[in-house]
Amino acid sequence: MAAAKPTLTDSLSFCLAQLTAAAGEGLGGGKDTATNETPLGRALLALRTRHVKAAGGIERFRARGGLRPLLALLRRAAAAGPAPSQAGSGSAPSSVESAIYDGPAPSSGPAPSSASSSSPSPPARLRKTLDLALSILANCCTEGACRTEVRRLGGILSLVTILQCVKTDSIQNRTARALGNLAMEPESCGDIHSAGAVPLLVESLTACQDSQCLQSVVRALRNLADSPQHRLALAQQGAVRPLAELLAAAPDPALTLALVRALLELSRGCSRACAEQLSLGGGLGPLVSLASHPKKAVREATILILANLCAQGLVRPALGNAGGVEVLLGELRRRRGPNGAGPASQQPLVRAVCLLCREAINRARLRDAGGLELLMGLLRDPRASAWHLRVVAALVGFLYDTGALGRLQALGLVPLLAGQLCGDAGDEEEEGREAASWDFPEERTPERAEAGSFRSLRSWLISEGYAAGPGDISPDWSPERCPPPPPPPEPAEPTSPTLGPASLRTPRTLRTPGRSPAATSEEPWGREGPALLLLSRFSQAPDPSGALVTSPALCGLLAYVTGSPGPPSPRALRILARLTCNPACLEAFVRSYGAALLRAWLVLGVAPDDWPTLRARPVRRQHRELGEMLLQNLTVQAESPFGVGALTHLLLSGSPEDRVACALTLPFICRKPSLWRRLLLDQGGLRLLLSALTRPAPHPLFLFFAADSLSCLQGLVSPTVSPALPPTIPLDLDAPSPCLYEHLLGPAPIPAPDLHFLLDSGLRLPAQRAASATASPFFRALLAGSFAEAQMDLVPLRGLSPSAAWPILHHLHGCRGCGATLGPVPPPGQPLLGSEAEEALEAAGRFLLPGLEEELEEAVGHIHLGPHGGPESVGEVFRLGRPRLVAHCARWALGPGQCPRKRALALVGLVEAAGEEAGPLTEALLAVVMGVELGARVPA
Structure with missing residues (x-):
């Protein structure tokens, strides 16, 4: 088949020449009688269908300078109608427009000949020229360099002028398409706004009936919403309402997708004007319906629009009535499911659901739709920690919903709130005033008579510290609208004191009750404020013990009180005071070791994280006073x-764990001798506590609590012992006595030794037979009896090392306190079991030398339980199994002047050393607590 004969329009140069000529001479030109078309029309058609659409065609068209004559041609066309400044959105159609409506519709190919005339009328030819030129320009504006060039050449104003003057759907369609492509550049977007295109595009939305034209206009508006300022300008110029009305008219699928995409852009950072127009345009119901659209793009865009609308309080009640609460909850639940999306896609939905909690009607819908469980799931999820503060603030809306609070408590909200007090959750995003609850609109209600229920509520709010006085509360008050801080004083008044760190770090404040506004100190309302408010509400229940008097809740409150860089919120202190003053919480404080925890954390300065390390934590005076x-x-x-009955019941009839907890807690909270003596001594509470030491610990700080409890009980039993005077070291060890064995060790001893003891190592030690025989029954029988050794000058002593034999020889010759007994004792930190000290003690018992045993035990206590010894040495000394040393260890552990941490660590070592044989340890501790002396003097 022969190739088609090339035509003039195949040449880009020819087409550009025709375009340039038309731009300079006008839109008329001569008619080509062979084709019944003007050369300009054929050139424009070739540019649109062949040259621009070819690969690299747009770049060649721009490089050859085609944009300038093309824009000049459009300006000539725009000059045929009134200028933008002379025709507004409501002006009558121009003469050109009227002529165009009488002509035939444009086509992409050659115009067919008419039966009544041999050539198109001038208005129809103008319309066709505009169609082709605008189509070429719109295609060129898909390239970034062309958009820059069009903006530089002033093409935006020409397009706005055509949009205003020519109201044909096809012209409007192509003009809107070109403006939409230009708006993809931020600079061009600003110029389009400045040129006044937005009102004309909005007018096209209401006047146009063609779906493709509407899609182009909607797309142009979407691209013009590229920044918060431009989105606000679009909403203020009425661009949102016609979009909502079109959406409510159930358009075709393509237009529906374009509309939801445009509304999604316009609703980002949703302004009040946007929300009002979308609601007035009837768009809420259609949007909720489209949330279940089969097309994913429509469905996801619609859900995000609903989420964006929640930022405006005025539209949230209507959104809830339309079913938006259930839609957003369902979508968030789906995205949090096993096959759901990541946290980033959940963020706008979490924010929307939390904002919906600000109106009572939506809270009821959310509660009925399972929203409480969903919010609790977010609080438990560590991956959602960035939203925890927002979720807790949303739950404040349920502050007076008793049913919801009960459900939240059953779901475990209280320990999660306690964990929030000192957690590392992300900062809560500040919401604008327009996001506030619409249950209390900004407009103040007229003054009206106060009902009795409101007066009662106001009294309760003042007593709880939510307001300083009656003037701070009106019938429009809500929990999330805290009273503003007092105004700054007038120059004539004295200035207020400098705010502390807590005030500087908290943007909102509450005033302390009972004072006038001028004299009140500011109560901090920082990141912990919502959690404390909810905890305070829970603490006001008749019996809050099941939720608040637990180890996690108490640890959270105490961590906040002691860890706050500035003064803690008085609300936290009121919660603790309220719990400790509630009789219904007494048993819970006993069962959960809460009283012991209060004393350890506040009075002694030992938190669970500090144990068992010996980390120093200074105890502040205010914390000790609070404890x-x-x-x-x-x-x-x-x-x-009531308390006596409750404690007696716990100790005698409670579970084994409750009985131990009661025995441990009694020394902290009982000061009546008749009560603690009856429960602890007469009814066996002390022995019950001591027998529990070697069992599995029911609490991480159990042994610390037990050591502190035993020490407190010892102080109750023997209140005259001064805690500042620990037991002293024996004087004979401080000032050694003269050694009586030294004269036998010199080169010429007087008197000379008449006996030598032979050790296993071959070492010979000199001795006096008479002195040795009188030292103990063993040596008297050995050296002065009928045994063969009585006739021997070299008597073997088996199983003794030189170091172990050294204190024995000294003792046999009358040395008492000469320091020889210190030799075999290893320094602190080294084991005593298997040491020469144990060997010497065993030999002293074998040779029937009780005085030496006592002196050796005193030497062990002097070195390991003295000023240089530590709690780790107590267990080592206990492992020797010597009764007097066991008593010394118990006294060291429970000494009145001992550090609480060291005391507890010593008890840990004693329990580990005792193992399953807990009888000696129990008796020793019992004797120390009861003040019974066991054996010899007590070393330090």
């Missing part, structure tokens, strides 16, 4: 008739 006050509250409860 003593809380323990005093528990003492008042414990010594009341």
Whole structure:
């Protein structure tokens, strides 16, 4: 088949020449009688269908300078109608436009000949020229360099002028398409806004009926919403309402997708104007319906629009009535499922659900749709830690919903709130005023008579510290609208004191009750404020013990109180005081070791994280005073008739764990001798506690608590012992006595030794037979009896090392306190079992030398339980199994002047050393607590 004959329009140069000529001479030109078309029309058609669409065609067209004559041609066309400044959105159609509506529709190919005329009328020819030129320009604007060139050549104003003057759907379609392509550049977007294109595009939305034209206009508006300022400008110029009305008219699928994509862009950072227009345009119901659209793009865009709308309080009630709560909860639940999306896609939905909690009607819908369980799942999820503060703040909306609070408590909210007090959750994003609850609109309600229920609520709010006085509360008050800080004083008044670190780090404040606004100190409302408010609400229940008097909850509150860089919130202190003053919480404080925890953390400065290390933590005076006050509250409860009955029941009829906890807690909260003596001594509570030391610990700090409890009980039993005077070291060890054995060791001893002892090592040690025979029954029988050794001058001593034999020889010759007994004792940190000290002690017992045994035990205590010894040495000394040393270890562990940490570590070592044979340890500790003397003097 022969190739088609080339035509003039196949040449880009020819087409550009025709375009340049038309731009300079006008839009008319001569008619080609062979084709019934003007050369300009054939050139434009060839540019659109062949040259621009070819690979690299747009770049060649721009490089050959085609944009300038093309824009000049468009300006000539725009000049046929009124200028943009002379025709507004409501002006009458121009003469050109009227002529165009009478002409035939444009086509992509050659115009067919008419039966009534041999050539198209001038208006129809103008419309066709505009169609082709705008189509070429719109295609060129898909390239970035062309967009820059068009903006530089002033093409935006020409397009806006055509948009205003020519109201034909095809012209509007192509003009909007070109503007939409130009708006992909931020600079061009700003110029389009400045040229006044937005009102004209909005007018096209209401006047145009063609779906393709509407899609182009909608796309142009979407691209013009590229920044918060431009989105606000679009909303203020009425661009959102016609989009919502079109969406409500159930358009075709293509237009539906274009509309939801445009509304998604316009609703980012949703402004009040955007929300109002979308609601007035009837778009909420269609959006909720489209959330289940079969097409994924429509469905996801719609859900994000609904989430964006939640930022405006005025539209949230209507959104909830339309079913938006259930839609957003369902989508968030799906995305959090096993096959759901990542955290980034969940973030806008989490924010939307939390904002929906600000209105009562939506809270009810959310609760009925399982939203509480979903929010609790977010709080438990460590991957959602960045949203925890927002979720907790949302749950404040349920502060007065008793049913919801009960459900939240059953789901385990309280320990999660306690963990939030000192957690590392991300910062909560600040919401604008327009996101506030619409249950209390900004407009103040007229003054009206206050009902009795409101007066009661106001009294309760003042007593709880939510407001300083009646003037701070109106019937429009809500929990999330905290009273603003007091205004700065007038120059004539004295200035307020400098704010502390807590005030500087908290943007919102609450005032302390009971004072006038001018004299109140600011109560911090920082990141922990919502959690404390909810915990305070839970603590006001008749019996909050099941949720709040638990180890996790108490640890969270105490960690916040002691770890706050500035003064903690008074609300946290009120919660602790309220719990310790509630009789219903007494048994829970006993069962959970709460009283012991209060004393350890606040009074002694030992937190669970500090144990078992010996990390120093200074105890602040205010923390100690707080701990003593809380323990005093528990003492008042414990010594009341109800408390006595409760404690007696726990100790005698409770579970084994409850009985041990009760015995351990009694020394902290009982000061009446008749009560603690009856429970601990007469009814066996002390022995029960001592027998539990070697069992598995029911609490991480159990042994620390037990050591502190035994020490407190010892102080109750023997209150005259001064805690500042620990047992002293024996004087004979401080000032050694003269050695009586030294004269036998010289080169010419007087008197000369008449006996030598032979050790296994071959060492010979000199001795006096008479002195040795009188030292013990063993040596008297050996050296002065009928044994063969009585006639021997060299008597063997088996199983003795030189170091172990050295104190024995000294003792046989009358040395008492000469320091020889210190020789076989290893220094602290080295084991005593298997040492020469143990060998010497065993030999002293074998040779019937009780005085030497006592002196050796004193030497061990002097070195290992003295000033240079530590808690780790107590267990080593106990392992020797010597009764007097066991008593010394118990006294060291429970000494009144001992550091609480060292005391507890010593008890840990004693329990480990005792193992399953706990009888000696129990008896020794019992004797120390009861003040019974066991054996010899007590070393330091």
